[in-house]
Amino acid sequence: xxxxxxxxxxxHFPTGRGKAVQAVNGVxxxxxxxxxxALVGESGSGKTTIGxxxxxxxxxxxxxxxxxxxxxxxxxxxxxxxxxxRMQLVxxxxxxxxxxxxxxxxxxxxPMAALGASxxxxxxxxxxxxxxxxxxERLLGSYPAExxxxxxxxVGIARAVVSRPELIVLDEPxxxxxxxxxxxxxxxxxxxxxxxxxxYLFISHDLSTVRYLSxxxxxxxxxxxxxxxxxxxxxxxxxxxxxxxxxASVLLPNxxxxxxxxxxxxxxxxxxxxxxxxxxxEGRCPLAIARCREMPPVETVSPGHTVRxxxxxxxxxMEQAVDYFERFQIEAERILTPAPSKQEEQWAN
Amino acid sequence: xxxxxxxxxxxxxxFPSYGEAPVRALHGLDLSIGxxxxxGLVGESGSGKTTLAxxxxxxxxxxxxxxxxSVSFEGRDLSKLDEEQLxxxxxxxxxxxxxxxxxxxxxxLTVGQQIGNILKYHTGxxxxxxxxxVIEMLKEVRIPxxxxxxxxxxxxxxxxxxxxxxxAIALICNPRLVISDDATSGLDVTVQAQVLELLKRLAERHxxxxxxxxxxxxxxxxxxxxxxxxxxxxxxxxxxRARFFANPMHPYxxxxxxxxxxxxxxxxxxxxxxxxxxEARPAETxxxxxxxxxxxxxxxxxxxxxxxxxxxxxxxxCHFPVERRA
Numbered sequence: 001x002x003x004x005x006x007x008x009x010x011x012h013f014p015t016g017r018g019k020a021v022q023a024v025n026g027v028x029x030x031x032x033x034x035x036x037x038a039l040v041g042e043s044g045s046g047k048t049t050i051g052x053x054x055x056x057x058x059x060x061x062x063x064x065x066x067x068x069x070x071x072x073x074x075x076x077x078x079x080x081x082x083x084x085x086r087m088q089l090v091x092x093x094x095x096x097x098x099x100x101x102x103x104x105x106x107x108x109x110x111p112m113a114a115l116g117a118s119x120x121x122x123x124x125x126x127x128x129x130x131x132x133x134x135x136x137e138r139l140l141g142s143y144p145a146e147x148x149x150x151x152x153x154x155v156g157i158a159r160a161v162v163s164r165p166e167l168i169v170l171d172e173p174x175x176x177x178x179x180x181x182x183x184x185x186x187x188x189x190x191x192x193x194x195x196x197x198x199x200y201l202f203i204s205h206d207l208s209t210v211r212y213l214s215x216x217x218x219x220x221x222x223x224x225x226x227x228x229x230x231x232x233x234x235x236x237x238x239x240x241x242x243x244x245x246x247x248a249s250v251l252l253p254n255x256x257x258x259x260x261x262x263x264x265x266x267x268x269x270x271x272x273x274x275x276x277x278x279x280x281x282e283g284r285c286p287l288a289i290a291r292c293r294e295m296p297p298v299e300t301v302s303p304g305h306t307v308r309x310x311x312x313x314x315x316x317x318m319e320q321a322v323d324y325f326e327r328f329q330i331e332a333e334r335i336l337t338p339a340p341s342k343q344e345e346q347w348a349n
Numbered sequence: 350x351x352x353x354x355x356x357x358x359x360x361x362x363x364f365p366s367y368g369e370a371p372v373r374a375l376h377g378l379d380l381s382i383g384x385x386x387x388x389g390l391v392g393e394s395g396s397g398k399t400t401l402a403x404x405x406x407x408x409x410x411x412x413x414x415x416x417x418x419s420v421s422f423e424g425r426d427l428s429k430l431d432e433e434q435l436x437x438x439x440x441x442x443x444x445x446x447x448x449x450x451x452x453x454x455x456x457x458l459t460v461g462q463q464i465g466n467i468l469k470y471h472t473g474x475x476x477x478x479x480x481x482x483v484i485e486m487l488k489e490v491r492i493p494x495x496x497x498x499x500x501x502x503x504x505x506x507x508x509x510x511x512x513x514x515x516x517a518i519a520l521i522c523n524p525r526l527v528i529s530d531d532a533t534s535g536l537d538v539t540v541q542a543q544v545l546e547l548l549k550r551l552a553e554r555h556x557x558x559x560x561x562x563x564x565x566x567x568x569x570x571x572x573x574x575x576x577x578x579x580x581x582x583x584x585x586x587x588x589x590r591a592r593f594f595a596n597p598m599h600p601y602x603x604x605x606x607x608x609x610x611x612x613x614x615x616x617x618x619x620x621x622x623x624x625x626x627x628e629a630r631p632a633e634t635x636x637x638x639x640x641x642x643x644x645x646x647x648x649x650x651x652x653x654x655x656x657x658x659x660x661x662x663x664x665x666x667c668h669f670p671v672e673r674r675a
Binding site for chain 1: 393394493507509510537538539540541542543565566567568569570571572590591594595596597603604605606607608609610611612613615616618619620671672673
């Protein structure tokens, strides 16, 4: 069932003198109930802006956002009674997204207060949410500053799930955390999705987390989705030069495993003010041809896998279909599975 | 054997703490870097990696001080040099690239002035020749349109570009050793990949040795000749890249790698659950990693482990190193 349907979303921010920051330029995607769609891209790609549009925090310049088949906007916003509490947000910086002056138990309960729940219901919901995210009940009376970053992020997640939303926008929820805390938060998000059936719109630039957490991936570049498809397929066989460049830039902790590619991206993401009309990657793409000055159409290369590139067939020819993330996992299992240590045995004797 | 470019021996750095015993940021740290070698140093925040970089440059901020041990650069003990002699070394023979290029660059000077100043100071080069050499360097770090960028101010540069300017400052005097302290952590992945490749190519061309300090163990897998893991101010494991990643033996190294695994069994085995781990401070006696170690035993809490060579060129500081199934 389609929960969220975003059609031709456009978001421009005027900068004066008739110019505009073209943050989002005609983006289409859907999110089904209970699934995770990842929006990946570098800074300036528009991923956070899309999240904010979906939540109705900013009014899009154009396009439509359907929630349960009905358009958002006008009187139908997150504030309207029938939608309140059904979409939530988890922020990147756990400390900055919590009010330092109120105890975390009250922070978690705030969405319930907004829904008009009674005090008793609120307390019950808070305890349940805390339990779900693995936050010990005794910590509900603490202030955010008394908690570690990992625990603070659990509070942020508890606040998001307390109203039992159908969709949670996760805006880089793990990028501020140390590796071990990150692993725990990812496991928690996966477990919560299984238990509660919540859909996630997962905004991230951390591709190895994306590979693990999401069912489908949309790759953003300068406000356009350049490629979209099932995670396993897109990571193994990317068809857009930018996706290839992005995947080849990932440095997994195994010297043998890195996407070898003849497609190298030069330079940096340009300013999103006054974009040229053609393909957004044209200036950086080693495969660019004259035709790339025109915007390529969205083409379907396999069921559910779309790409926006004139030369996607050439990319498929040039690239090996290998999922390095999957291979890394297999290798990691081999290398990290412990054998009982000889010294340990000697010690025990 | 030839003299290593850098030899750190038994280095202790202390910071006095009011009314308490001084905080020991580094403890008995040994590290040597050979000619043209790139050594990756991986550690989490608070592990002492930046303190090490500063101690090598003899720039430990007071009241912190080097209380024991020595740093030798090309065979010269740096503690025996006076400030004047050190100044002729820093920036010329050994230099540093740090994170946050924007805060390192002076906002009031142009790119050309900032790169040129260091060359002028060390070599007395000036005028047209100075300008030409700076522009040459800007070309080397692949800054597009270097003639124009010469007169640009730092705020006019993107993050990746500012990082390249900082690299140009570090490399213009052809140093023997470059210390990079988390230099690529603020960059987007595609830009990070470009900057790393460039740094490696320049190091090769100028025959520069490098200490590459980072939080990201993934970078070291593709970029360094040797990998060292630091925890609580001590080297926990050090080996050639291939050996380290094929056969990591310290439980802390394995923890860092297991954080990338998606296998719940592996993760729950190696990563101690929750907050006890996050708040654990390095132990004072015994093994500093003991409070976070999943394989800790009584012995680890009382006896401090030595760094032992367990296979050729592979040193591990652990009483019970991890072994692989055959």
